[in-house]
Amino acid sequence: MRELERETKPSLAALPALAVLGRGRVGRSLAGAAETAGIDVRLGGRDDLEEACLDAEAALLCVPDAAIAEASRAVALAAPHLRFLGHTSGATGLAALEAAGRDIFSLHPLQTVPSGETELTGAPCAIAGSTPDALRVARTLALALSMRPFEVREEDRAAYHAAASMASNFLVALEESAAELLARAGAGEEARDLLAPLVLRSAANWADQGATALTGPIARGDEETVERHIEALAESAPELLDLYRALAARTRAIAGAEAAA
Numbered sequence: 001m002r003e004l005e006r007e008t009k010p011s012l013a014a015l016p017a018l019a020v021l022g023r024g025r026v027g028r029s030l031a032g033a034a035e036t037a038g039i040d041v042r043l044g045g046r047d048d049l050e051e052a053c054l055d056a057e058a059a060l061l062c063v064p065d066a067a068i069a070e071a072s073r074a075v076a077l078a079a080p081h082l083r084f085l086g087h088t089s090g091a092t093g094l095a096a097l098e099a100a101g102r103d104i105f106s107l108h109p110l111q112t113v114p115s116g117e118t119e120l121t122g123a124p125c126a127i128a129g130s131t132p133d134a135l136r137v138a139r140t141l142a143l144a145l146s147m148r149p150f151e152v153r154e155e156d157r158a159a160y161h162a163a164a165s166m167a168s169n170f171l172v173a174l175e176e177s178a179a180e181l182l183a184r185a186g187a188g189e190e191a192r193d194l195l196a197p198l199v200l201r202s203a204a205n206w207a208d209q210g211a212t213a214l215t216g217p218i219a220r221g222d223e224e225t226v227e228r229h230i231e232a233l234a235e236s237a238p239e240l241l242d243l244y245r246a247l248a249a250r251t252r253a254i255a256g257a258e259a260a261a
Contacts, residue, residue, distance in 0.1 A: 016057030027062030028116030053079035103134035
């Protein structure tokens with residue numbers, strides 16, 4: 001992956017007329033950001049595809065991964081002036097767009113998008129392009145939307161998306177597991193509120209310090225406490241034992257590497 005680029009915003013004249021296709025959370029957020037930035041953009045979906053694509057020279061598909069190939073063929077037929085076609089998937093490669101017969105690109109905001117009004121300013125953004133012109137469009141669009149583009153090679157795409165999923169989706173799953181355990185320990189419905197300051201501070205510490213932010217019994221070599229954790233989990237939440245052991249092993253490896261550095 002290339003270093004995050006901190007270029008100034010490009011001239012909007014460098015961007016072709018854009019259709020954002022897909023009215024889900026990502027599509028609405030990107031279309032809203034494009035409109036705010038002054039980009040000539042139309043948001044559309046399956047029901048108004050031809051209208052949204054009428055003047056578009058570039059189209060960005062914000063659809064589920066399994067629908068990308070079919071949607072790309074439909075857009076190619078509906079957009080008479082189309083020159084560039086992209087998608088916003090992090091995991092799917094450019095090959096899904098090849099049947100459209102256009103310069104193709106991808107643009108994946110490295111950010112969780114919980115609603116159609118999600119703020120994307122400052123978010124890193126993974127880009128790729130089949131040609132120099134397609135890559136230029138992806139980079140120019142990301143910069144115009146105030147995101148920070150970086151390139152991901154096709155062969156690295158699955159690993160990139162796995163990292164993103166671990167950092168976001170798995171974090172939510174982990175914290176929900178911790179909250180459930182604390183609730184069973186007597187905190188009840190307050191469990192998430194009680195854990196939230198710890199979670200947010202830990203995330204901020206990691207962002208600032210990396211592995212040196214690691215604290216707790218494993219970091220200080222207190223294996224007796226770890227064993228008590230395992231005994232407690234075996235009694236109250238046995239379904240979390242494998243998760244705890246796997247995370248404990250990874251934590252030992254990180255703590256060991258940090259100690260040896």
